[in-house]
Amino acid sequence: MNGLFHFRPHHFLCALGFQGKGYSDDFTANMAQIVAVLRGPDGGNTLLEVTHQADHICAPCPHRRGVSCDKATRIAGLDQRHAAALRLKDGDRISWAEAQRRIRAHVPRGALAQLCKGCQWRDLGLCDAALNKLHEST
Numbered sequence: 001m002n003g004l005f006h007f008r009p010h011h012f013l014c015a016l017g018f019q020g021k022g023y024s025d026d027f028t029a030n031m032a033q034i035v036a037v038l039r040g041p042d043g044g045n046t047l048l049e050v051t052h053q054a055d056h057i058c059a060p061c062p063h064r065r066g067v068s069c070d071k072a073t074r075i076a077g078l079d080q081r082h083a084a085a086l087r088l089k090d091g092d093r094i095s096w097a098e099a100q101r102r103i104r105a106h107v108p109r110g111a112l113a114q115l116c117k118g119c120q121w122r123d124l125g126l127c128d129a130a131l132n133k134l135h136e137s138t
Helices: 011-017 024-037 070-088 094-107 126-137
Strands: 002-005 047-050 093-095
Touching: 002 011, 011 024, 011 070, 011 094, 011 126, 070 094, 093 094, 094 126
Parallel strands: 002 047
Antiparallel strands: 047 093
């Protein structure tokens, strides 16, 4: 699994903070494979194409309904906020390295409380910890 991945805007930060938890075993295994590519030796060069529909991460999600989601309203809000913060438009193609640069530049520490409002995973603190680590790496 490598090459071009389709990513919903909110999945850029989900991938950054992923620590092996997910909606189902299939979802978690799929996301782990994608994140392993991104965190691999050439992961920074991996291309990500922005989409506001189901993406590669959503593929095995039990909430997926075709190209949508049974949580579409909440997910659309997450995607809109993340797209605005990261300056992403539908169809944009950026590398994982560029995505991390944009996160560093446009998502300050503490911003996830508003940016990720409504996300059930936020309370675990994994994304906040990953964001802090990213900011410390500069």
